[in-house]
Amino acid sequence: MSAELLLGVGVGLMLSGISAIIPGLHPYNLVAALLFSLPEWGRSLPADGGLGLGIGVAAGYAFFHLAPAVFYQTPDEGTMGLLLPAQKALREGWGQEAVRWAGWGAWGAVMLLLLSAPFWPRGWAALRAVLAPHVGWILLALSAFLLLSEWPWGAERLPTPGRRLIAIWTRLGAGVITFLLSGALGFLLLARNPLTGPLAGQPLIPAFLGLFAVPGLLQAMTGSRPVPPRPSGEELPLGIWARGVGAGLLGGVFVVLFPGVTAGIGGLLAGHATAQRDDRAFLVAQGAARAFCSIGVFWLLLLPDAPAARGGLGIMLAPWAGPATPDRYRAAVLATAGAAALAFLMMEPLAWGMSRWVASRAWRGVYAAALVLILLSVAWLGGIPGLTVLLAASGIGLLPSLTGSRRLNTLGVILVPLTLRRLGLEGVVWPILGL
Numbered sequence: 001m002s003a004e005l006l007l008g009v010g011v012g013l014m015l016s017g018i019s020a021i022i023p024g025l026h027p028y029n030l031v032a033a034l035l036f037s038l039p040e041w042g043r044s045l046p047a048d049g050g051l052g053l054g055i056g057v058a059a060g061y062a063f064f065h066l067a068p069a070v071f072y073q074t075p076d077e078g079t080m081g082l083l084l085p086a087q088k089a090l091r092e093g094w095g096q097e098a099v100r101w102a103g104w105g106a107w108g109a110v111m112l113l114l115l116s117a118p119f120w121p122r123g124w125a126a127l128r129a130v131l132a133p134h135v136g137w138i139l140l141a142l143s144a145f146l147l148l149s150e151w152p153w154g155a156e157r158l159p160t161p162g163r164r165l166i167a168i169w170t171r172l173g174a175g176v177i178t179f180l181l182s183g184a185l186g187f188l189l190l191a192r193n194p195l196t197g198p199l200a201g202q203p204l205i206p207a208f209l210g211l212f213a214v215p216g217l218l219q220a221m222t223g224s225r226p227v228p229p230r231p232s233g234e235e236l237p238l239g240i241w242a243r244g245v246g247a248g249l250l251g252g253v254f255v256v257l258f259p260g261v262t263a264g265i266g267g268l269l270a271g272h273a274t275a276q277r278d279d280r281a282f283l284v285a286q287g288a289a290r291a292f293c294s295i296g297v298f299w300l301l302l303l304p305d306a307p308a309a310r311g312g313l314g315i316m317l318a319p320w321a322g323p324a325t326p327d328r329y330r331a332a333v334l335a336t337a338g339a340a341a342l343a344f345l346m347m348e349p350l351a352w353g354m355s356r357w358v359a360s361r362a363w364r365g366v367y368a369a370a371l372v373l374i375l376l377s378v379a380w381l382g383g384i385p386g387l388t389v390l391l392a393a394s395g396i397g398l399l400p401s402l403t404g405s406r407r408l409n410t411l412g413v414i415l416v417p418l419t420l421r422r423l424g425l426e427g428v429v430w431p432i433l434g435l
Contacts, residue, residue, distance in 0.1 A: 004048035005331060009339050011049075012056020016343075020064035020350065023072040023220070023370040024213035027057050027065075028205060028312050029377055035316060036198035036381065047322025048331075051302070054317045055332060058298045059339035062110070062291035063347045066102045070095045071354040072220065072367075099351040101236055101244075101280050103344060105287030108245035109252060110340040113295055117333045120299060121326075125306035127257060135258055136422030143179075143415045146268065150175050150406050174403035181396045182211060182409070183416025187429065189389065190417045199382040202312055204413065206378050206386045210393025211410040213374060215401055221367045236280055244281040248288025255289075256296040265415075268408055295336060302329045 015034070019027040031053070038044055045053065070089055089098035131138075150172060189195075189203040199205055251269035269289070297311040301318060304326045309318040322328060357366075378386045393413075400407040420426050 002048045002331075004046045005052040005335055008045070008049040008052020008054075009056040009059075009335050010052075012053045012058075013060045013339060013343060014056075015053075016057050016060025016064045017346070017350070020060075020068050022373060023068060023367055024209070024217050024374055025370065025377075026205070026209065026213070027061050028202070028316070029209075029381070031057060031313065031316055032198045032202065032205070032381055033377065035320070045320045047320070050317050050320025051322055051328065051332060052335060054298050054301070054313055054321060055295075055335045056339050057313060058294045059110075059336060059343050062106050062287075062294045062340070063103055063343035064350060066106070066287060066290075066347065067099050067351040067354050070098050070102075071351070071357075072216070096348075096351050096355050098283055100348065101283040102287030102290075103347045104236060104241060105244050105248055105284035105289075106291035107340070107344050108241065108284070109248055109288040109291035110295065110336070110344075112245070112249060113292060113299075114333065114337055117299075121303045121305045121329065124300065124303055124308075128306065128308075131257055136419060136424075138258065139415060139419040139422060142265065143412070143419060146408060146411065146415070147176060147179060150409070171403060171405050174399060175405035175409045178396060178399045178405060178409040179412035180416075181399075181412075182207075182393075183412035185389075185393060185396060186413035187417040187420065190421075191426065191430065194385040195382050195389070196385065197381060197383060199378075199386055201315060203389070205312065206382055206389040207393040207413055209374055209378065210390045210395075211397040211413060212407070214371065214390070214394040215397040215407075217367050217371045217374075218398070219401055221364055221371075236284070240281045241284055244284025245288045247281070247285040248290075249292060251285070251289035252292025252296060255293040256300070265411060268411075291340075295340070299332070299336075302332045304329055 015030040016027045019025040019030055034053075035045075089095045185207055186204065189207060193200065193203045195203045195206075247269075251265070254269055255265060294313075298314050298317075300308040300310050301314040301321055302324050304324050307324040309315050375387070375390070378390050382389070397407070397410055399405070400409065420429055
């Protein structure tokens, strides 16, 4: 491996670590800021540097951002599946164990990725050819599953049938409205992208921040402080770990195979495979799905036989990653192993530090500062259009918090436009929205 590749991996891990420490900040924002700043400084990324940067960010994102999803309660699109068990972990004081179990799931996914690496170049091309004609109806079925799988817990305790019916449909109706509004926002952004500057190629970044990060920060600022950390007393048996990794693998593979499907969908599928069994298996599955998605989707950019720029990170770094050759693919696999091992070792101290930090007196100020930082970064990278998108998405993202529906319904921001595109219905929707 070249020195530029190793340097890029180090920078990528550093960016992921910095973004994990600041609540609500996504590492892709820092990558966009770096790529935007380099021409201003009269510099550029060497090919191996861009490749290493992507691997470092993907590996760091897979491990480092498990801790803020638990302790800061500000999940991004890829970690929001952790929200409910994370709330329980904080309430009962075993947040560090929650991060550790999810981290072991991520490590299991990395091992499977490395073992399967020789089969990716030819296997991916064959699978893509088989599945491409069926993506539209599969995404439509997935959207239906997302809406139909929500169950309004607690309504069955109300005293009268009328009150139970109102409570049920208030929550379910709010979920459908959230899905449709977020879907309309995603469709508008992808059909008539209003952004300029560094975010022009990634119009969904301010939308994701508004849908996921901003509501989480506002909730955290008005919520109660977590209880002091204490061990849960539970171990992670091998059978539960293997079950969780297997469920996470299924969710992660789905994301890698179908374009536009994000890590949140992988977490949703993995969660439904384990949610009724054990909290530990659920957390392991969430970590495994995240790692397989974040690293596997970036690997698609490097496949010698059929490279594909997929996901926010891959699309941003496609011009900087260099040619997809067998030698560079092998170097990327080795770099992934090293970056993931280092991120895994650093995850535990990060979780320990966060568990102490969120219990300090300054925790509300940290969330307020993070909110200001998000506003400033979107204003710098996206200008007034970026702030407008952030504000609109934040309003939609607050609906689940106000109505008690699932925040997963905000995944309509990517599912609706992608499904319409795959089914060839974009032209039908444009006149309805006046586009």
